[in-house]
Amino acid sequence: MNDGDQRIVCSLCGFEFPMSQARATVCQTCPLHGQCRLLIKCPNCGYENVLVQAPGWLQSLLSKAGAWISARKSRKK
């Protein structure tokens, strides 16, 4: 599947960005290095946007988990 041209609108700040750009930049700071298919991180505000269709509570949980993983990684620097 080629998702390189897909554009994401951040559900937190409304910033629009290409998925390929986020995968190549902000997602490289994640331990999964952009291999994750569940989350995409907003380059503008750092919010973990959930890509899958899921109930609101599950999207919220996934977003928090993604933010937690990213925070752990960046704290090690």
Ligand SMILES: [Zn+2]
């Ligand atoms: Zn954002």
